[in-house]
Structure formats: C-alpha cells, structure tokens
Amino acid sequence: MAFPKQVRLVEVGPRDGLQNEPEPISTATKLELIDRLGASGIRHIEAASFVSPKWVPQMADHREVMTSLTRRPGVVYSALTPNLKGLEAALECGVEEVAVFGAASEAFSQKNINCSIAESLQRFEPVLERAKQANVRVRGYVSCVLGCPYEGEIDPAKVAEVSKALYQMGCYEVSLGDTIGTGTPLKAKRMIEAVSRDIPMDKLAAHFHDTYGQALANLYAVLEEGISVVDSSVAGLGGCPYAKGASGNVASEDVVYLLDGLEIETGIDLDKLAGTGTWITQAIGRPNRSKVGVALATK
Amino acid sequence: MAFPKQVRLVEVGPRDGLQNEPEPISTATKLELIDRLGASGIRHIEAASFVSPKWVPQMADHREVMTSLTRRPGVVYSALTPNLKGLEAALECGVEEVAVFGAASEAFSQKNINCSIAESLQRFEPVLERAKQANVRVRGYVSCVLGCPYEGEIDPAKVAEVSKALYQMGCYEVSLGDTIGTGTPLKAKRMIEAVSRDIPMDKLAAHFHDTYGQALANLYAVLEEGISVVDSSVAGLGGCPYAKGASGNVASEDVVYLLDGLEIETGIDLDKLAGTGTWITQAIGRPNRSKVGVALATK
Numbered sequence: 161m162a163f164p165k166q167v168r169l170v171e172v173g174p175r176d177g178l179q180n181e182p183e184p185i186s187t188a189t190k191l192e193l194i195d196r197l198g199a200s201g202i203r204h205i206e207a208a209s210f211v212s213p214k215w216v217p218q219m220a221d222h223r224e225v226m227t228s229l230t231r232r233p234g235v236v237y238s239a240l241t242p243n244l245k246g247l248e249a250a251l252e253c254g255v256e257e258v259a260v261f262g263a264a265s266e267a268f269s270q271k272n273i274n275c276s277i278a279e280s281l282q283r284f285e286p287v288l289e290r291a292k293q294a295n296v297r298v299r300g301y302v303s304c305v306l307g308c309p310y311e312g313e314i315d316p317a318k319v320a321e322v323s324k325a326l327y328q329m330g331c332y333e334v335s336l337g338d339t340i341g342t343g344t345p346l347k348a349k350r351m352i353e354a355v356s357r358d359i360p361m362d363k364l365a366a367h368f369h370d371t372y373g374q375a376l377a378n379l380y381a382v383l384e385e386g387i388s389v390v391d392s393s394v395a396g397l398g399g400c401p402y403a404k405g406a407s408g409n410v411a412s413e414d415v416v417y418l419l420d421g422l423e424i425e426t427g428i429d430l431d432k433l434a435g436t437g438t439w440i441t442q443a444i445g446r447p448n449r450s451k452v453g454v455a456l457a458t459k
Numbered sequence: 460m461a462f463p464k465q466v467r468l469v470e471v472g473p474r475d476g477l478q479n480e481p482e483p484i485s486t487a488t489k490l491e492l493i494d495r496l497g498a499s500g501i502r503h504i505e506a507a508s509f510v511s512p513k514w515v516p517q518m519a520d521h522r523e524v525m526t527s528l529t530r531r532p533g534v535v536y537s538a539l540t541p542n543l544k545g546l547e548a549a550l551e552c553g554v555e556e557v558a559v560f561g562a563a564s565e566a567f568s569q570k571n572i573n574c575s576i577a578e579s580l581q582r583f584e585p586v587l588e589r590a591k592q593a594n595v596r597v598r599g600y601v602s603c604v605l606g607c608p609y610e611g612e613i614d615p616a617k618v619a620e621v622s623k624a625l626y627q628m629g630c631y632e633v634s635l636g637d638t639i640g641t642g643t644p645l646k647a648k649r650m651i652e653a654v655s656r657d658i659p660m661d662k663l664a665a666h667f668h669d670t671y672g673q674a675l676a677n678l679y680a681v682l683e684e685g686i687s688v689v690d691s692s693v694a695g696l697g698g699c700p701y702a703k704g705a706s707g708n709v710a711s712e713d714v715v716y717l718l719d720g721l722e723i724e725t726g727i728d729l730d731k732l733a734g735t736g737t738w739i740t741q742a743i744g745r746p747n748r749s750k751v752g753v754a755l756a757t758k
Contacts, residue, residue, distance in 0.1 A: 258733070341754070344720020345679055350513070373750030380644055403758040405748055413526040414672040421673070423644020451672030451706055453618040459702040 164388035166425040168204060169199050170335070170365060173440070174225075175206040177242055177397025179218050185444055187221045193227055193440050200432035202412075206259065208239045210246035221391040226253035227300045235251045238299065242273070244286050251294050258291060259299040259335075260284045262326060264319040267310035268303060268339070281325050288330040300326030301367070303338045306378075309402045316354035333363050335391055338378065340402050341371025345381035351414055365389035369411050370449075376418050377408035385420065390415055395437035395448060396449025407443055411450030413437055431456070436444040440459030465685035469634070469664060471495050472507040472739070473524075474539055476696025478517050479752055480588055482746070486520045490528055492739050496693060497531040499713070499731035505558065507538045508730045513740040525552035537598065546586050547620070550593050557590060558634075559583045560600040561625060563618040564607035571602070573667035576700035580624050599625030600666070604635045604650055605642030605677075607699045614716060623657040632662050634690055637677065639701050640670025644680035652718035667699040667709050667747075672701045674709035675717050682721065689714055694736035695748025710749030712736055730755070 176195050178185055194207050207229060213220035219339050229237060238257035250258055258390050263269040269277045275354065284300075285415040291298045302423035304311075305319045323334045336355065336403040338348070348368075355364060368375040378388060400408040413434045419426050430452070448454050473493050477484055493506050506528060512519035521538065528536060539558035540546040540660045548555055552633050561579050562568040568576045583599075603610075604618045622633045634652065637647070647667075652662060665686050667674040678689060692708035699707040712733050729751070736752040747753050 266639045297548055346716060346721050362508045362512060370718055373675060373710070374717060377679040377717060380676040380679055401752070403754045405757050406754045411672070416677060418643060418673060422645050424757060451669060455699070455702045455705045458704050 162386050163383055163422055163424060164386060166388065167383070168389045168455050169202055169412060169415065169426055169428060170204045170206065170391045171202045171391060171394060172322050172367075172391050172409060173197070173393040173395070173397045173412070175209050175219070177393040177409060179216050180208060180398065180401055181218050181444060183353055183389065183444075185189045185218065187224050187228070189443055190221070191223050191363055192236070193394075193436070194225070196227045196436040196439065198230075200436055201426070201428040202433070203234055204236045204238070205455065206240065207237045208424055210239055210241045210250045222252055226250065228254055230361050241287060242285060242395050244290060247287050247290055251296065255296060256298040257299065258287075259301060260287055260326070260331070261301045262322055264302045264314050264322050265304040265308035265311045267308055268308050271310060272303070277322060279323075281329070284326070284329060286362045292330060298330060300331030300334045301337055302326065302334060302336040303339040303391040305348050306338040307316055307370045309340050316351045319351055319352040326332065327363065333389065334359060335365040335367045335389075337367040341369030341375065341407070343368065343378050343404065345377050346376050348378040349385055351386060354440050356385070365391055367391035369385075369392050369400060369406040370396065370410045371403055373407075376414060378402050379410070379415065379418065383424070393445070394450070395441045397440065397446070409455065411437070411448040413452040417452045431454065461685050462682055462721055462723060465687065466682070466718050467688045468501055468711060468714065468725055468727060469503045469505065469688060469690045470501045470504045470693060471666075471690050471708060472496065472692040472694070472696045472711070474508050474518070476692040476708060477533060477598050478508060478515050479697065480517050480743060482743075484517065486523050486527070488742055489520070489524050489743040490569045491526050492693075492735070493536070495526070495735040496732075497529075497534045499698065499735055500727040501726070501732070502533055502726065503535045503537070503582065505539065506536045509538055509540045509549045513580055513717040518754065522548065522552055525549065525554055540586060542582060543585050543589060543679070546589055550595065554595060556596040556598065557585055557586075559602055559625070559630070561621055563613050564603040564610045566609035567607045568678065570609060574699045576621060580621075580628070583628060585624070586638055592630060594754045596631050597629060599630030599633045600636055601625065602636040602638040605637040605646050606639050608639050614701030615650045618650055619653040619657055622654045626658045626662065632664055632688065633658060634664040634666045634688075636666040637668050640699065640706070642667065642677050644671055644676050647677040648680050649683055651681050651686060655684070662685060664690055666690035668699060668726060669695065669706040669709045670702055672706075675713060678709070678714065678717065682723070694740045694745070694752055696739065696745070710736070710752065712751040716751045
C-alpha cells in the first residue's frame with residue numbers, strides 16, 4: 161500500500177459529461193458550470209471539444225466557450241482535439257492544453273473514430289508536433305482499457321502498447337478509460353501494473369465509469385498502486401452511451417468523498433462541488449448520479 | 460492482502476429491504492422473492508422480522524412468511540427477533556436462526572429501540588439463552604459502526620465493546636452495520652481491526668450501506684482484511700431512512716459482480732440474481748438501485 165498524498169482531479173463534466181446531451185445547452189450554462197467547478201477548487205477542467213458539430217452538435221460552441229470562460233489562476237482549461245484542424249481552432253482560442261482520444265480495442269477504434277488503432281496513432285503525430293511547436297501540452301486518452309462493447313475482454317498488454325505509443329509521441333499524461341465500466345479491482349490493478357512498466361506511475365490517470373457500480377472500488381485499488389490523477393464528472397454527468405439509462409462517468413463528488421476519507425489532499429471543497437452538481441442537474445433536467453450529492457441534498 | 464477464497468452473502472432484502480415500504484406488499488410476493496433468491500444460489504436469507512405490527516406493519520405477516528416459504532436444502536432462512544416475545548413466536552414457526560439488533564451509538568440506541576446500549580444487551584440475554592435451549596443460532600447486528608445520524612463519529616473501541624458483548628453472550632456471528640453509509644475504506648479497515656482483536660475475523664460480517672456511494676470500496680478494503688461474510692439487499696432494496704431518496708443497503712448484484720471480479724466464490728448466479736432484482740423492483744414499483752442490475756437490463 162502506497163497511497164499518494166495528493167490527487168489531482170481532472171473534471172470532465174463540461175465536455176465528456178455534456179457532449180451526448182440531445183437538447184442544446186446554452187453557452188452561458190456551460191460557462192457557469194466551468195466557473196463553479198473552478199470555484200469549488202478543481203484545478204483541471206476539460207472545457208470543450210473541437211470536433212465537427214456534425215458529429216457532436218452539443219460542442220458546436222467550443223470557440224465561444226474557450227474564449228469566454230473566466231480563467232482562474234492555477235486552473236488548467238483543456239479541450240479535446242481529435243485532429244490537426246481541431247487543434248488549429250483550439251490554438252486560435254488560446255488553449256493551453258489539448259487531448260487526443262485513442263482506444264485499446266481495434267473494433268472500438270473502427271466504430272468510434274473510423275480507423276484502426278495504428279491509423280489513429282498516425283493521425284495524432286502531426287497534432288502532437290504542432291502542439292509542441294505551440295508550447296501546448298497534450299493529454300492522451302486510451303479507451304476500453306478494461307473491456308470493449310464489441311470485443312469484450314482487452315489484453316492489458318494491448319493497453320500498455322497503445323499507452324506507450326502515446327507517451328513516446330509526447331503526451332505528458334495518459335488517461336486510462338474504462339469506457340463501459342465493466343472493470344473490477346483485480347483487473348484494474350493488473351492493467352495499471354502492465355501500463356506502468358513503460359510509463360511512470362505519475363504520468364497515468366484513471367478514468368473509470370460507474371456503469372456496474374465498481375468505479376470507486378477500482379479507484380481504491382489503483383490508488384493503492386500509486387495512481388494520483390483521477391478523471392471524474394460532477395454529478396456523474398454523461399451516462400453510458402452503451403447502456404441507456406445506466407451510469408457512465410464516476411461522479412466527482414463521490415471520488416472526493418472517498419479521497420477525503422483516505423486523507424488524500426485534493427484542494428476541493430466538497431460542499432461547493434456538491435452544490436454545483438445539484439445546480440447543473442436541475443439546470444439541464446437530469447438525475448443527479450452522485451450518491452454523495454443526493455445524500456447531502458436530502459439529509 | 461489476504462482475500463478470502465469464498466464469501467457467504469447474507470441477503471437482507473426480504474426483511475431489511477422491505478420493512479420500510481409504506482404500501483403493503485403481499486405475502487405471496489415476499490414468498491416469491493425469497494424463493495427466487497434461493498434459486499439464484501444465495502444460501503442465507505433474512506426472511507422476516509418478528510416485531511410488533513404496530514412498529515413495522517410491513518412485517519405483520521411474519522408467521523405466514525416463515526411457515527409458508529419453500530425451504531431449499533442448504534439455505535438458511537433467518538428472522539429478526541428483538542425480544543423474547545418475538546423469539547417465542549419465531550420458534551413456533553420452526554425458525555432455525557434468529558437475529559438481535561444492537562447499536563454502537565448511545566443516541567441511536569435510545570432513539571431506535573428506546574433504551575441504552577447496556578439495557579439492550581440485558582434484553583438480549585434471555586433471547587440468547589432461550590435460543591440456545593431451542594438449538595437456534597443467533598446472529599448479532601451492531602448498527603452505526605462507521606457513524607451515527609445523531610452522534611456523528613463513532614469510536615471503533617465502542618464498536619468493539621458492543622460486538623464483544625454480543626459474541627460473548629453467544630451470537631455466532633456479528634454483523635457490523637454502516638447504517639448511514641458515511642464510512643470510507645480507511646475508517647472501515649480501522650473499525651474491523653479494532654473489532655477483530657476480540658472476535659475471530661470469520662465470525663464478523665460487513666453490512667454496508669451505499670448512501671455515499673462508498674459501499675463497494677469499503678467492502679473491498681475489508682475483504683483485504685479477511686472479512687468473508689457480506690450482507691446485502693437485492694436491487695439495493697431499502698433506501699436510507701435518514702436521507703430520503705438516497706441509497707441504503709448495498710445491492711447484492713453489485714457485491715456479487717465485485718466478488719466475481721476478485722475471483723472469490725459465492726455460488727451465486729449473477730444473471731438470475733439480477734433478474735430477481737428487476738422483477739421485485741417492478742413488482743413493488745421501486746427504482747432498481749443495483750447498477751449491475753440496471754446495466755444488465757439495458758445493455
């Protein structure tokens with residue numbers, strides 16, 4: 161057991177959490193969400209996605225979001241940029257960090273981004289190069305690290321291979337996504353062990369989904385391994401696109417409650433964060449998927 | 460780390476899960492629930508509560524439930540018996556195991572069973588004696604082991620003291636209840652360490668609530684300590700009476716999914732169990748609080 165003393169939370173609610181919402185959410189609401197999250201003490205917020213509005217209409221206002229948000233000192237506001245075009249647009253908006261999104265499953269890569277894993281890595285190369293020129297950090301996502309909706313089981317060696325490629329290409333951090341939430345603690349530990357043979361532990365992040373209720377147990381298990389960066393979404397925004405009505409992203413409030421209990425520092429004010437979760441779920445008419453949020457609001 | 464090879468699940472849905480339901484549930488539905496749970500491979504089912512119908516109207520049919528249920532070989536059907544009167548009634552119904560319910564919090568004991576902890580232990584003595592005469596096993600519950608709705612923090616030493624008293628009195632097993640679900644893994648570990656100084660680990664059970672989403676992380680932590688008996692409720696039936704609308708009992712399906720992933724044997728068929736959760740929640744018009752249940756039903 162070697163729990164980290166501090167954990168950095170990467171809040172993905174404004175991007176990952178909102179991107180699949182079918183009803184348009186106003187830019188003002190997105191900006192308020194981002195601002196409230198910063199006010200609660202979160203220091204890393206994924207704010208937008210520079211993808212084609214044809215594919216993700218909810219993120220069509222990415223330029224306005226990125227240029228209008230109130231930048232708090234010490235807070236990183238990042239954006240997803242799947243290709244060079246997206247990156248150029250993001251750079252025009254003064255973004256300081258971007259992210260690319262790969263997969264550890266061939267079938268998922270084909271269905272989700274319409275190319276093989278190898279092709280996706282080739283596409284990322286010019287993005288990484290251009291970002292480096294512009295002095296912008298790049299975060300790499302790997303999805304399906306504990307299972308795939310099409311392939312089922314995923315070999316930890318495959319996750320390690322894709323992660324290593326992203327890291328060697330210049331990603332400063334690799335976020336390991338249990339996209340369908342089927343992972344359990346033993347599997348999560350084994351995957352982290354495999355990936356951390358090639359990449360230092362402090363360059364890895366856990367991005368776990370709570371679809372099968374396992375996210376916090378999995379996080380506990382990988383915190384024991386030394387993971388110190390955790391992705392989460394306020395109020396568990398996002399759901400699971402592969403099981404309608406089921407949970408997706410683990411809720412930030414529930415993660416912070418866990419970390420507080422483990423005496424791990426986050427710098428986050430749980431009450432403010434929970435208030436933000438209550439507010440945004442009411443604003444967009446969604447159930448609050450944070451158990452902590454619901455418990456604090458009803459007790 | 461010393462995970463147990465096997466875990467015994469104690470299913471509390473038919474009693475703890477249903478007792479606070481305001482609308483009457485038919486005896487036939489209760490009997491079918493108990494039978495389906497047995498058919499899914501669960502080997503220990505808390506079936507009824509021999510309390511006054513004045514206090515718990517939903518359990519008024521305890522005699523009929525206990526005498527009408529189909530006894531499957533190898534399955535224990537137990538009942539809660541808060542006092543000698545309840546025990547006598549349960550014995551008349553041929554019960555083979557009963558349970559008594561204490562608390563680690565003075566304030567909770569006073570508000571919940573209207574006496575001090577010391578008085579409650581005195582009341583249990585004749586129950587334990589009579590049960591011993593009748594060759595009936597007694598399980599002891601201790602509530603508020605990780606926090607109290609009135610007192611807040613509870614000293615692990617207090618939990619150990621009450622648990623030891625129940626064990627010395629003759630309870631064959633002590634179930635440690637995080638009644639309000641505020642516990643986190645570190646706290647859960649410390650509590651188990653304190654209690655297991657006086658009672659062998661294999662005589663202890665974890666009864667955790669998921670009100671703050673921590674139940675599986677807490678279970679994972681105490682499984683690491685060697686706990687091998689877990690209480691849970693199918694579909695998370697029960698809610699939390701101290702935070703309306705919030706979760707209570709951890710869902711059996713989610714626990715079995717965790718245990719399956721840890722390669723710990725339970726003898727339970729997860730699909731059958733999840734089907735039972737879907738059926739009972741539809742039958743009584745409640746949301747399914749098992750994430751595994753919802754994910755399996757919607758994927």
